[in-house]
Amino acid sequence: MTSFSTNIKSILTRRLVFVVGLIMLVTLASSACAVQESNTYPVEIFSEMHYSQSFRMQEPPRLAPPADSVVFKSAGDSSQTYNVPDKQERAYDPAVAGNLYRVNCSVCHGVSGLGDGKAVRHITSSSSFYATNEGTPYKAPPNLVDSAANRLNQREVMFSFISGWNGPVMPEFGKLLTEEDIRDIVNYIFDDTTGLSQ
Ligand code: HEC
Structure with a gap:
């Protein structure tokens, strides 16, 4: 009975070592794939596109401005802007x-x-x-x-x-x-x- 359970334990330990080794191998392999190199010039392919500035998939949709809205060009003439002084005054x-x-x-x-x-x-x-x-x-x-x-x-x-x-x-x-x-x-x-x- 004792030798049987020791046997099982050693089989389990070997399995564990094998699984951990496999995980390490896969991790290494996948990180190596992130950078690909050709003969002379290293060609780097950045696999995570969503970090790229030009990839806008994660931005929310934009609300179009009303058709008759006016483009803001400058703060302009102060007589044309709303002036709200501080309440204390x-x-x-x-x-x-x-x-x-x-x-x-x-x-x-x-x-x-x-x-x-x-x-x-x-x-x-x-x-x-x-x-x-x-x-x-x-x-x-x-x-x-x-x-x-x-x-x-x-x-x-x-x-x-x-x-x-x-x-x-x-x-x-x-x-x-x-x-x-x-x-x-x-x-x-x-x-x-x-x-x-x-
Ligand atoms: C984004 C649009 C929006 C803006 C900006 C807004 N309101 Fe409203 N207001 C509403 C809507 C919609 C209701 C109806 C409330 C409801 O049933 O959800 C409402 C309701 C009200 C009511 C209730 C009237 C009634 O008889 O039921 C008052 C008073 C009011 N607003 C005053 C104001 C004031 C003062 C401001 C500025 C400080 C303001 N609102 C800014 C959309 C707006």
Whole structure:
């Protein structure tokens, strides 16, 4: 019985040595294949193509810009750019708050807040992300003038909606803007003299 088990042990040990040796041989052989050399000039074939700069298989698909977008050439004339000074230096100013709104919200909700921004066709089209993943295109961003008058007619409620998680499309602005900037934007939406609700 003892000699039988010793026998088995030695067979197993020999097998193990053989398998380890085989693995080492295969590893050596495969690493040698990565570099191939011809007679005079070494020709190196880099087998792992995905590391190559020109091999783009692993890049995500790109979203084409809207057909009527304008090529950015330079920062240009400062009177043409949105100027938003630091909050400490200002009280609510519809001109500044309007710039904040136009920079952050108008692409979806539209310059006048009617829910007709440039990005709407990407959100609601039948080939949008939502249509391909969930079967139906996403509904258009709401009209904010109407929202301030009816659905979210409390500034505090609208502020909370904008700051927190608010659905799969709209960004969570509490992570992107300061509280003061979001309050400025809300004031601009409710502003009935010079803001969106005029
Ligand atoms: C990427 C597009 C996008 C941007 C940018 C965006 N929104 Fe929205 N917004 C939406 C969508 C879509 C909804 C509808 C929410 C839902 O059901 O998912 C919405 C809903 C809202 C609502 C709720 C209105 C209602 O009555 O239901 C408010 C208020 C609002 N957005 C304000 C803003 C403000 C202010 C900004 C800028 C700081 C902004 N949004 C930026 C897409 C956007």
